[in-house]
Every structure is written in C-alpha cells, then in structure tokens.
Amino acid sequence: MKIRLLFDGDGPRIDSAEGPDAAPPLDSLPALVARLRAAGETLRRTAGDDLVGLLDAAARLWAGPEHPLAGFLRRHRLGFLPLWLRRGNLETIAARSLRGHPEALDGFVRLSPADPMLVRAQPRGLVVHWLAGNVPVLGMLSLAQSLLSKNANLMKVARASAGMLPHLLASLAEAVYTNRRGETLSGRILSDAAAVVYADRSDAEAARELSLAADARVAWGSLEAVETIANLPRRHGTEDVIFGPKTSLAVVGAERLGGPEAARRVAAALAADASAFDQLGCNSPHTVLVERGGAVDPAAFARLLAEAMEVEYRRAPLEQADPAATSDVLTARAEYAMRGQSYGSRGMGWTVLYADEDAGLAEPCFQRTLFVRSVADVFQVVPLCSPHTQTVGLAVDDRRGPLAEALTARGVQRCPAIGAMRLYETPWDGLFLMDRLVRWVSAA
Amino acid sequence: MTARRPRYKCLGYGNEKVGFLTDELLNLPPFGVAAASKAAALVPAVREELVHHFEHCPPFQRWCRHEGFDPRGDLEDLSAVPPLPAGVFKRLALCSVPQAQIVRTVTSSATSSQVPSRVPLDAVTRARQMRALGAILAHRLGGRRRPFLVLEAPPEAAAASDREISARVAGMRGYLLAATETQHVLRPDGGRAALDREKLVETVRQWTSGGQPFCLLGYTSVLYQQVLRPLAQQGFHIDLPDSTVLLHFGGWKRLAEQAVDKAALGALAADVFGLAPSAVCDIYGFTEQLGVVYPDGPDGLKRVPTYAEVIVRDPQTLEPLADGRTGLLEFISPLPHSYPGVAVLLDDLGRIVPGSAGPDGAEARALEIVGRVPHAEIRGCGDTLPPRG
Numbered sequence: 137m138k139i140r141l142l143f144d145g146d147g148p149r150i151d152s153a154e155g156p157d158a159a160p161p162l163d164s165l166p167a168l169v170a171r172l173r174a175a176g177e178t179l180r181r182t183a184g185d186d187l188v189g190l191l192d193a194a195a196r197l198w199a200g201p202e203h204p205l206a207g208f209l210r211r212h213r214l215g216f217l218p219l220w221l222r223r224g225n226l227e228t229i230a231a232r233s234l235r236g237h238p239e240a241l242d243g244f245v246r247l248s249p250a251d252p253m254l255v256r257a258q259p260r261g262l263v264v265h266w267l268a269g270n271v272p273v274l275g276m277l278s279l280a281q282s283l284l285s286k287n288a289n290l291m292k293v294a295r296a297s298a299g300m301l302p303h304l305l306a307s308l309a310e311a312v313y314t315n316r317r318g319e320t321l322s323g324r325i326l327s328d329a330a331a332v333v334y335a336d337r338s339d340a341e342a343a344r345e346l347s348l349a350a351d352a353r354v355a356w357g358s359l360e361a362v363e364t365i366a367n368l369p370r371r372h373g374t375e376d377v378i379f380g381p382k383t384s385l386a387v388v389g390a391e392r393l394g395g396p397e398a399a400r401r402v403a404a405a406l407a408a409d410a411s412a413f414d415q416l417g418c419n420s421p422h423t424v425l426v427e428r429g430g431a432v433d434p435a436a437f438a439r440l441l442a443e444a445m446e447v448e449y450r451r452a453p454l455e456q457a458d459p460a461a462t463s464d465v466l467t468a469r470a471e472y473a474m475r476g477q478s479y480g481s482r483g484m485g486w487t488v489l490y491a492d493e494d495a496g497l498a499e500p501c502f503q504r505t506l507f508v509r510s511v512a513d514v515f516q517v518v519p520l521c522s523p524h525t526q527t528v529g530l531a532v533d534d535r536r537g538p539l540a541e542a543l544t545a546r547g548v549q550r551c552p553a554i555g556a557m558r559l560y561e562t563p564w565d566g567l568f569l570m571d572r573l574v575r576w577v578s579a580a
Numbered sequence: 581m582t583a584r585r586p587r588y589k590c591l592g593y594g595n596e597k598v599g600f601l602t603d604e605l606l607n608l609p610p611f612g613v614a615a616a617s618k619a620a621a622l623v624p625a626v627r628e629e630l631v632h633h634f635e636h637c638p639p640f641q642r643w644c645r646h647e648g649f650d651p652r653g654d655l656e657d658l659s660a661v662p663p664l665p666a667g668v669f670k671r672l673a674l675c676s677v678p679q680a681q682i683v684r685t686v687t688s689s690a691t692s693s694q695v696p697s698r699v700p701l702d703a704v705t706r707a708r709q710m711r712a713l714g715a716i717l718a719h720r721l722g723g724r725r726r727p728f729l730v731l732e733a734p735p736e737a738a739a740a741s742d743r744e745i746s747a748r749v750a751g752m753r754g755y756l757l758a759a760t761e762t763q764h765v766l767r768p769d770g771g772r773a774a775l776d777r778e779k780l781v782e783t784v785r786q787w788t789s790g791g792q793p794f795c796l797l798g799y800t801s802v803l804y805q806q807v808l809r810p811l812a813q814q815g816f817h818i819d820l821p822d823s824t825v826l827l828h829f830g831g832w833k834r835l836a837e838q839a840v841d842k843a844a845l846g847a848l849a850a851d852v853f854g855l856a857p858s859a860v861c862d863i864y865g866f867t868e869q870l871g872v873v874y875p876d877g878p879d880g881l882k883r884v885p886t887y888a889e890v891i892v893r894d895p896q897t898l899e900p901l902a903d904g905r906t907g908l909l910e911f912i913s914p915l916p917h918s919y920p921g922v923a924v925l926l927d928d929l930g931r932i933v934p935g936s937a938g939p940d941g942a943e944a945r946a947l948e949i950v951g952r953v954p955h956a957e958i959r960g961c962g963d964t965l966p967p968r969g
Contacts, residue, residue, distance in 0.1 A: 457896040459953045462908070463927035466898075467667030473646035474639035474672060483897040 137341035139165060142293065143302035143332035145175065145324070152208060152303035156295055156334035168331055169290070169349045173262060175329040176288030180259055182325055184241040186315050187284055188226045190323055194311035195221035205307050212300060214273050220560065221280060229562045230284055233570035241286060244579055257574035259286040260375055261351030266365050267301070268357040269294030271417045274379075275301050277560050278354050278569060279330060285573040289330040292346055301332050337361075343368055350374055352573055357381075377572045379565050382418040382526030385425065385497060386554050387539070388437065389514050389532035393430025399440050402531045405555030406506075407444035409529060411486070412558035414455055415504050419527040419550070419557050422500040423507045427514050434510035435477060438490035441506060442479035445486040454504060457484040461502045468501050496520060514539055523547030526565065529554040601625035602708060602914040610715040610885040611944045618886050625914040626922060627655040633920035637676040640664075640920040659891050659900045663910045663925035666868050669697035677702045677918045685744045688867040689830075697867045702918035709871025710757065712887050712915060717758045720861065720875045721795065721825060727787055728759035729780070731798030731807050733766045733773040747867040748799060751829055754871075755797055755863075766806060775807055777816070784818060793823035796853075800845075800862070801834040808848040819854040826855055827875070829863040833952070864949055868921045872913045874947060881933060883944035888913035890947055892931055903934040906950050927953040 140159040142149050149159040162168060179187070198205050199218040209215055219225070230238035234257055237245050244254035263282045267275035275291055279301075282289050293301055311323030335342035347353060347368035352375040355365040362380045370376075386406055393399045410421050424441070426434035465480075465487055472478035476491025486504040497520050498507035511517065514532055521528065521543055527550040528543050530536055540551040549566050552559065562568055602625045608618075630651035633640045644650065647662035655661070668674070675682070681702040688697040701709075718725075732752060756762055765780040766773035787794045798807065803826075826849055835845070842862060849855045858878040865873040874882040884890050891910040892901045901907045909930045912923045933946040 459895040459908075459927075459929075462895050463665060463667060463953060466665040466925065467671065470643055470665050470668045471671045473643050474668070475642075478646060484895075 137345060138335065138339060139342050139346075140334045141168070141331070142298060142334055143305050143330070144168065145171065145328040145331075147309070148299075148302035148306045150299050150302060152299040154299050156293070156298040159298075159334065162333060165345055165349065168333075169262060172288035172290060172329060172331055175325075176259065176261065176286070178325060179283065179288070179329045180286045182286070182321070183315070184230070184238055184284065184286070186313065186319075186321055187286070187326070188223055188230070189313040189315060190311050190321055190326055191221045191226060191280055191284070191308075192223040193313040194308050194323060195219070197311060198307065205304075208303060212273070214276075216559070217273060217276060217304075220277065226280070226284065229281065230570060232562050233281075233568035234574070235571075241284075241574070252580075254579045256577050256579070257285070258577050260573055260575060261287065262349060263287045263289050263352045263354060263573060264346050264350035265289060265291045266353070266355040266357065266361070267291060267293050267297075268361070269296035271356075271413045272297035272300045273413075274356050274560070276304055278356070281569045282354070282573050283326050283329060285570045287329075287352070287573055290346065290349065291330065291332045293332055293334055295334065295336075298334050305330055305332065337364075352377065354569075354573075355379065375572055377567065377569060379418075382524050382549070382565070383497075383500060384417075384419050384421050384525065384527035384529070384557060385423045385517070385520075386421040386529035386557065387514050387517050387532065388424065388426045388554070389530075389535065390427040390430035391533045392531040393426070393432040393437060395431050396440070399430075399432040399437055400444070402554060403437065403440040403444040404447070405531075405553075406441060406529070407448045408555060409557040410506055411445070411448040411452060411504055415502055417558065419560075421506065421527075421529055421557060422502075423497045423509060425509050425511045425514070425517050425520075428510050428512055434508055435490055435492070438477055438479070438488055438508040441508060442486075442488040445479075445488055445504065445506070446481065449481055449485040449504070454485045457503060464501045465503045465505055468505065515542065518542045518546055521546045521548050526550065527552065527557050529557040600704075600917075601628045602917075605887060605914065606708060606711045606715070608886045610712070610719050610887065611883055613886045622886065622889060622914070623655060623658060626658060626661070626912060627651055629914040629917060629922050630655070630661065632917065633676045633922065637674060637920050639672060639674060640676070643920075658889050658912050658923075661912060661923040663891075663893075663912075663923040664920065665925050666697065666866065666927070669699060669868050669919075669921070670695045673698060673700075674919050675700050676920055677704075682918065683743075684750075686747050686750050686867060686870065687744060688747050699867055699870065699916075699921065700918050701870070704917040705870075705915060705919075708915040708917070709754070712871040712885070713754050713873060714757055716873055716875065716885055717755065720877075721758060722793075724793070725758050725760045726825075727761040727763070727792060727794040728756060729783055729787075729794060729796045730756070730762050730764045731766060731775075731796060731803055732764055733768050734764040747870075748830060750870070751865070752797070752799070755827065755829070759795075766802070773802070773806055775810060777811070781818065784820065788821055793821065793825075796820075796824065796826045798828050799830040800828045800832060801830060803828045804835055804840055804845060804848070808845070808852055811852045812848050817852060817854070822856070822859070824853070824855060824859060826853070826860045827863060828861070829865065829873075836951075866911075866924075866926060868924045868926075869911050869913050869916065871915050872911070874949075881946040881948065884947055885944070887915065890930075890932065890945065893925065895953070901931075903932040903945075906931045908953070909947075909949075929953060 139162040140156050141162040142159045195218040197203050234240055239245055240257040244256045265278055279289055305327050309323045309327035314320045347370050354377045355362045356379045359381050362378050388402055392402050426437050462484055469478045469480050469487055472489040478489055480487040484503055488506050490508040494509045525548045528548050530551055531554040543551055605621045605625045634644055634651050649662050682700045683703055684701045686699045763783045765776050767776050846857045846860050849860045861876045863873050863875045872888045889912045892907040893910055894901050894907050906929055909928045910925045916922055929950040931948050933948050
C-alpha cells in the first residue's frame, strides 16, 4: 500500500502544477483519520452560519483580481467557483438540501410548527471522496457541501489534476470571517478537516483501507471507476453517493429560431455550455437536436453554432487536445465533409457537424465537438433519453413544462435552459448531496 | 507547375490504361534513391493519383474542396495534401473505380472498435501492391527468395477465392510471394492452432542440412503466444542458422496488453532459436495503404521506401513536425488507385529518426513507431497483399 499525502492541516505538500509523485508517502492512514475526525468535531461545534461565512469570505478573496489565486482560477476555468461559494448560493443549497431547515445542522428543530417531533442533522463523520480527473473542480463542490454538513473529509484525487485541490485548500485556510457576535474565525477550521491523498488505481490495498475508513463514500468518475469503488469493502452503515457517467444533450425548438439574431443567441449560449470544462463534464452537450420549421433551419443553425464555437474558443481555448480523441474528431470531420457539413477550428479546438439524414444521438467525440441533428418535433427527443441522461438543455418556450415533465419521467436528471447547462446545481444527479451527508436524528 | 494532361485513360470509363506515373515510380529500387530523385518521381505520381480520386470519387472531391485543396493545381510539397484519417474507411465505402472492377475487398481486424476498415482493390492497385511488397521484401531478404516456415495453420482452400478477406490473411499471402517453398508448422487444435513441434524440428533440419537460408513468418501475437512462449516454457532450444530471418507482422496491441515489448520478444527468439536481435524483423504496415511495408532493418530501424513518404504531424495543431519529434503518422503513397487512400493519417505515433542513413549506406529516412495513441484502436495487420488469381 502506498498512499501519498498531498494536503493536510499542515498545508500542501506539492505545488499546484506538480504530479502526486512529488508528495511524500503518508506515514499512517489511521493517524491521519484520527486527526481528521478530531477536526471534524471542531467543525460540528461551529455554527453552520459561520461555516457559510468562512466559505463566503474565501470566495470574496478569490474573486479579487489581485488575489494570487485569481490567475490559477482563470487558468483552470474555475471562474464560477467564487460565485458558487458565495453566501447566497450556499444558503440556497443548504435550505434545499435540508428540508428547508439548515439550522438543523446546529440543533434540534421542528420541521413544521404543528409537528411535535424534533429533528437534527448530525454529520456522518468522515467522508471519503474519490474524484474524477476530467472535471477536478467537482471535488471542491462536494467538499464544500460536506464541510457545511460538518463532516471531516479525505479526498482521493486523480493523477491528472492532483495539485489543484491542495492549492485551493491552502488558500481556504487563509480565509478569515467575523460573525455577528464579533467572533473572528479562521479558515483553518475548514482546511484542518480536510486531507488530500493519492494512491495509484492499481493499489487495491490502499483503496480498501480508504473505503474502510469512510462513514460516507462519495465517488465521481467513469463507470469502471465508480463500480470499482462501489465494490470495495465498507463498514456496515456507510452511506454511498455515486456520481457515475452520464451524457447530456440540447434541444432547440423552432420558436427560438425565428430569425438569425434569435438563433445566434441560442447558439452563443449553447457554445458556452459545450466549451465549459472542455466538454468533459457529464453536463456537457454533445448532440444538439434542432426542430425543423423555424426561419433558421437546422443546417443554418449548425453554421451559426460554428461561429459561436469559434468565439468561445478565442475567449477560452481548449486547454489541451487529447490525442486519443484527436483521431475520432478528425475522422468525424472528414466523414461529415464528405456527406454533410463539417466546421472546425484550424487545429483541434472545436468541431460542429451536421448531415440532413442523421437521426438520434451521436457517439460523443469530445474536444468540443457538437453533432447537430434535425427533428420534426422536440418531443421526439424523449425516447432518446434514459436515466443515463444527465442534462437536457432546452431552448423552447411554451412547451418547456410538458417537455421537461416527459424528459424527467423518462429518467433525465436536469432540464435547465440552454446556457445554464454548465452550472452545477442542487439537486444533482437526482439527489441533494448535503442531505445524504447527514444523519437525520430525532428526539421527543 | 501547371496541370498536366493525364497520360492515361481511366479504367472502367470506356478507356484503356496507357500508363501511370506510379508504374514508373515502381521501376525504381525501394531504397537507395537520392531524395531529389525520389521526390521527382513520387510527387507527380501522387498528384496523378490524387487527380484520379478527385475526379472519380465524389466524396473525396468534397473532402478536398472542404480542405481548400485542388490536386489539379500545383503540388510541390506533399504536406499540403490533406490526409484522410484512416477511420474514414470504417465509416464510408470509398471507391474511385466502378464496382465491376473491384476484385477483392480487404478488411482490417478492428481489434478495438469492432468496425473494420474496408478497402476495395482493383487489378491496378493489386498489381502495384505486389510489385511494391515484392521489391521491399526482396531488399530486406538480400534479393533472394527463400523457403518460408509459416507459423500458422495451413489455410483452407476455399479462402483463396473469397472476394472479401481479412488484412491478416491477405498479409500472409502477400509475404509468401517471396517464398520458394512453404511449410506450415501450426495445426488446428480444437478451434485454435497449436505448434507442431516435430514438424518444425524436421523442417529446420532438412533446410539447414541443405545449406539454404530460410525465413520464419508469423503474426506477431501468434509468434509469441503459440510458438515462442510455449517453447520457452518447455525449455526447448534449437539453433537456427545465422542467415535465418524471423519476419512477424500484425501489430503489438495484444502483446502490449501482456506487457510484452519488442525487446522481450527478441529475447525469447534468442532463447528459443538462437537468433540475434538483427534477425528478428517486425514489419509495420496497415490496411489502408496495402503493399508498402516498413520492415525493421538489421539495425532495428524502419526505412521509408521510395514508394511512400511519411509526415509526422502535431496531434493538436496537425502541423508537420520537424524530424526527431513525435506525433501522429501520416503516410503518402500513390499505390491506391481503387480507393482514395493516397494520404492517410493514422492514430499511430512515431518520429523520423534524424541523420540516419540506411544500414547499407543507402539513402532513406528512418522511421520509429513509438506506439499507438492511448485508447485508440490498434491497426490490425502488418500489411496485406491480395493473392494472385
């Protein structure tokens, strides 16, 4: 077993750009777990509002253009993170997740005035997070919700993005918040309750020990990754929250294609969704189904979408082309150039593909590749979806309600407007994360 | 350079072939041609074939127009030709001659994707492939045909007349064109092939006593799994003459999964057959450009023959890379006449080894295959050549 310690209460052990091999081996997992549990107890005694205040204070710092982290956030396209960590958003998440009673994190409450039962949300204890390499920021989102739920946290990161989370946690430790009672709190309350480790995926013993340490397990990743984690031994009563692989798509109704300007607005919003996280998120669209009958037909929409993708690309270029995807993208580009329409950047920055005869969903190519396909009616999208469909972005007007009803009944998790697909919201993948990271207890 | 009138009339379009520049190219030796002389023969031949495909394969013409390339104009730099990704041959049936002229369709092994490339061959293309492969193999084997000990089971007779064959079968048949005699030393054994050790020993004894240099030929994964590994496990050893060449083809994916690399295979060949590393020859090739193969030279490097050119492209920008740098491999050859496979971009990674002449001093660019793009599909076959008749 070889676990490397990348971050704990004493600070980061590697630079943000370094790989995990630069970090020292972890001396003792039980000792680290004991330290985390002790820090979790401090967290449990801290008011939930103070924890929100600390995260909000960190977010305010990071939003400043002069802050050392500003460049880091920009480089890693984490600009939304300071907004996501602001008080308003966190309070909304906590309220939604905890049955409208986030104060249940601090003590017993009644869920309604007439209800005689007192309930309280106690933290689970130690939450072990397995993070995916494709969208590493997800780790920060699940960590923040776990901290707000007053849990200690052990984060197992992916090799590809090992340095990111330690860097963010080090900065979180520097946050300072003064509450309404005039008490000044340090971000160390939060960062002491988190540690970041790395173990090779082939290290079965390390994976087993991490799993056995958990009171709750949160896993993000591919089917292979999450199934491996789910099959690890665990203690009885351990809660599992699995965010497995899903795919997303977008639907554009004819009513939003009344003219070039209206269509351009949809295309711009869609391009932003497809370019975020370099299309690696499970909420990233790959196929765009465009309803025929508008003034702008699907083929013309594909052209407008290509223009919008180029604008996004110039604003935020593809971070790094994946050689494994390059071949697929080039093949798709050539195929569509031969039998349809193929638009693309000079290199591997983005691609938009269209052919009249294509139907259904395309096999994702990634690398900011969008397949535009025509449908006679937006409701034809419904049978294409399943519980493996994460997000269907909608650009429709009056039919939004019935369409969302049909799609979600089919298994779709989210139906936001196109332009909001890339936002990480609560609920996510059909659950309220904070709700799963607490134990609801009662008293007379 | 202005557009030249084709010196041939297209087959199948009511005309008779007069002659192709590619035929003239194939009159040159496979190696040892000075770079300027090679370019003078290769570039016009490539352009002639590109014009043919442009005019007779409408999808290819759309591709060229999409890429802003018109082969009827000047062509001085082969890197200006937009390469077709090899995967296109899995998605579309691309053909540049009438269907009636197709004599055989070769399919790749499609190890990962399960979707094979399909390459249609006409008589013109097939004849070119035979000439090119024959010349390259003859160069590697010192200009002499030899007996071949084939590390496969004997083929079923019916397969010879199949209109559609796999690249593996076609490749084996192609290499055997260089054989004066063949002996198959694997036999069917419950759905798979097993080594006939006695036949191997007896055949080697006969050929060795006759003083005749011979070759061993096999598919790379079969060579390891069915021959070298079991023989090594049995502690078997037989010293083959120094003149023996062990040819193997088909790619490394199956062996890479077992962590077997070129060095490990060479070490086993030394243990079992007493062969030096220079006698073990990996042959690289691919279905979409049949006939042109890239065998290891005695120094372990592959040379780009007269009949082809290699361009290494940056995986992100697709721009050509300088010699020595690793990138995606593009192969250009004018041999394909029945399908537009003149310039093909693979998902294999490699580099041109700078400053290396051929081991015999002959001029040729040296090529190193570094591996496959992670998760990309392995190319199925070392090379293929359709059988005669």
